[in-house]
Amino acid sequence: MDNVRQQLIRLYLDNLQVRVTEMGFKQVLPDWRDLDYTPDYNKFYLICEGEGWLKIGDTEYAPQPGQWFLMPQGVKQSYSYASGPRFTKYWCHFTAMVGENNLFDLLKIPVVLDSGVEGEPQRLFRELLACENDTSLTAPLLLKTAMMKLIAHYIERAASSAVGVEPAAESMPLQAVIEHIHLHYNRNLTIDELAERAHLHPNYFIRVFRRHFGTSPIQYVNRKRIEEAKWLLTSTDLKLAEIGARVGIPDVSYLSKLFKSSTGLSPTPYRLTHRSNP
Template identity: 35%
Template sequence: MRIDMNPSQLTFWKKYMAKAKLDLSYAAYTKVLRSWNDANASCPFNRLYFIIEGEGYVKVGDQTYYPKPGELYLLPAGSNQAYGTISDHTFGKYWCHFTAKIGDLDLFQILQTSAFITIKDPEALQKKFEQLIAYNKSEELTSAFRVNAIISEFIADFIEQTETVKLNLASTPTYEKMNSVLHYMEQHIADNVSIDTLSQIAHYHPNYFINAFKQFTGYSPIQYMNHLRSEKAKDLLMMSELNISQIADSLGMELSYFSRMFREQTGFTPTSFRDLKPKMIDYNETMLK
């Protein structure tokens, strides 16, 4: 997988995409009938087809594909989709329908991948689909966690095995505005940044800005600023000799507020987090041997 962006952008988008809310509708294995044929304009959900046998076609947008056994196809939500048979030797396929939403957007509206990948270990993927089908039918309290874990793994595998992944920022009309806001917050991490200032950068009314910001990032502006500060503080605690009071000052925070914020964000006090440093160094050195 190759994706062109700088490290700070990559960090943001990794966390942003991980917020996708998953919802599985159906999962099954089907040997399709000769009459299997349909077209869906702007389909509202994603389809995954793992081809076991047979022949047929799928169409995404203007592109038509003729899947082969061992290939996994993604028909992304929001796209024009069609499929059908071409002979009596019809598809035998594992399949599922699911949504992956980030706010009002579909994940694969934002993230553009190839239409299919060739599976290196078909038996392992077949087993995963069988587990997905079983968990989706299960009445166990934990079954939804299992379902989401498998769908997440499918998505991760698909992204990792796609040669080039592109971010379709045109699908996120607030991206340019919010990206300017996030950049400003990063550059003014030690300042008392007001909602009015941020909303002016985005050219939004302050009340609308707060809702738009939370929908885009998953955080309120103050939560996101504290997240930035805690990430910076973690770096300083591990990589610098500054004492905790100096780190708090560098972030424009009083010591007591900084300590409380850091613990809320990380589960550690600044002192106990710094005490992890020797253990983390030993662990990293062990892993490198």
């Protein structure tokens, strides 16, 4: 995966908000069946044993023990008990929103992985289920953390599979914008120029960008510039004025202000701190 696509996916994940609505570990009942329904939530099924039938979109599956299924929100689905031993499975229903978009509408990701009957996915599901009866003050945070870890593990496993993980087709205009920013962050970039890359009206482009990434296009450009400045501070002996010229912020005073706002440190202390660490 090239750096631009990877950065786009990381931007989505950086703005991800999750909510768990249901979860469990059990053997399904004999009447476990529903046909051609479209849920407004995502589902994970981790099959531990037994037999059954799933349909996700237009594709039918006969899940096997050790397989981990993602059933995305907004996709027509069916499931039913088969004639053999009934499924025993870990499962959860959850939303995973990036702005106003379901994460799995923004990513092309396989809907089934081979995880094995024991291992990290099972441990992560048990961690999630342990939150179900938690009455502590921080229980909602622990539940979200456990769900985030489960999603992160699925995406990492998917990314290392033969299918991989890619931004969906609807992300292509924004991918072109991100690529343009990465190539030209060191010069004065305007909203009109970036909007043209996405083939959108400037005002609409700003709304679309913020809806996807939770930040404005110019804020993202500055974030990219600060990331490059951090790298130059710790890997070179360039003076701050030279770094500013390289990253597109020639005003040293403004660069220092922006840098401290982003990192909590001014450029010189940042350089000394990070160079003193191995």
